[in-house]
Amino acid sequence: MYYYHCSIYVNMIDDISIDFIFLLRILFKIKLINGFIMIFITLEHISAHVSFSLTFVVTLIYWGTLVYQSEELSNSGGKGMIVTFICITGVLVTRSLYSGHLPLGNLYESFMFLSWTSSMIHIVIEVRGQDAWWLGAITAPSAMLTHGFATLGLPDKMQQSAMLVPALQSHWLMMHVSMILLSYATLLCGSLSSIAFLAIMAQINQKILLNMKNSFLRSFLFNENVYSHDQEKKELKHNFCFPFQNYRKWILTNQLDQLSYRAIGLGFSLLTIGILSGAVWANEAWGAYWSWDPKETWALITWIIFAIYLHTRIHRGWKGDKPAIVASLGFILVWICYLGVDLLGVGLHSYGWFI
Structure with a gap:
């Protein structure tokens, strides 16, 4: 009888230890997931600030191109738009990864997508080889203003990602x-x-x-x-x-x-x-x-x-x-x-x- 009760206690301890280990694994996974989410959020914020700064600089470059009609300024602006496009793409991709859905669910995400599209239009027209040095004076401010309204004009609550409604x-x-x-x-x-x-x-x-x-x-x-x-x-x-x-x-x-x-x-x-x-x-x-x-x-x-x-x-x-x-x-x-x-x-x- 003594050994029977001991075996019951041992089994109970084993079950508790297994449940405890399982709980630790779940907590570890949650902590790991939260850590990845924080990394993605940090990367998103960095990409957002870098891309906005780039759109501002590129806008100034293209406005300077209108005044001086410099080919060097136009080339610099084109390269800047490519880097801007990559950075905004990074914002959308990282947000999609940690939110679990396409970044089209709120006003902030739609404005960022609109800014991304403006820069993409510029790149597509330039890649087609059209002589449109003046184009950046239209697309760059469009990307900058939509990006700026999303990051600086909207409240922080509206910039946060949330679960999609059904x-x-x-x-x-x-x-x-x-x-x-x-x-x-x-x-x-x-x-x-x-x-x-x-x-x-x-x-x-x-x-x-x-x-x-x-x-x-x-x-x-x-x-x-x-x-x-x-x-x-x-x-x-x-x-x-x-x-x-x-x-x-x-x-x-x-x-x-x-x-x-x-x-x-x-x-x-x-x-x-x-x-x-x-x-x-x-x-x-x-x-x-x-x-x-x-x-x-x-x-x-x-x-x-x-x-x-x-x-x-x-x-x-x-x-x-x-x-x-x-x-x-x-x-x-x-x-x-x-x-x-x-x-x-x-x-x-x-x-x-x-x-």
Whole structure:
């Protein structure tokens, strides 16, 4: 009997020791996992700060390229955009690893994805060998501002990764959200090109009108008392160089117009895919393809505006100012659709902030 009770105690001790060892292993794994998570979070923060600093520097470089038109500055900016793209990719990859889902679940992640897409668009256009030294003056500030708003403008709570709500735990997340954000980036790039086109054309027209006005005044007021010989030489030099300056700007406006048309054409296709995939996902999640949610309504309005732009370009043959004005309106609508509705906390698509 004594040995029987001893064996029972021994078995109990063995069971307890096994359970204790198993518990230690679980705790060790949890600690190890938490350690890896902390490493990933640290790497994400480092990559985020480095990439934002790079976008700021690259923006200054490309603005300097606009002023000095230096090939060395343009090459430095291109290399900087590649490094920026790699760093932002690191942010998205590390966040995806420790969160367990694609980094498209909140406003911070969507802004970082938008910044990543802006830098990718720049690299793709440069790799295709197009002579677009001015492109960085559009894409670099876009990447910098979206990145800066994500890292500096949003509260810390909104920057933290969290578990996806059940409605977002779907294979449609990658299809729908990625297509929508890619369309936003390309549409914004095309719209900004149109805005730059309008600004340069306004400057050219202003100079032409001013030159005509000066010529008109000189034709009536020109005499020895009004103009000196040196002033005459300056006027002749200006009149000689003016057509060549306008020719360079004409080439630039033509490139901007073509970039706007191609970017908006691609962005419109991506937006169409995003809206259709979102309708299918909405039917699976909420039982209806379309519910006239504020986000859906503004997405439809944005789609219609850019459809009008493409219709006027393709079927009406419009070029220049008129379609550029339509694209500029589309720029405002994209931001209302993407950011305005979200920050007001309205509808099923809202990330919520102000409300």
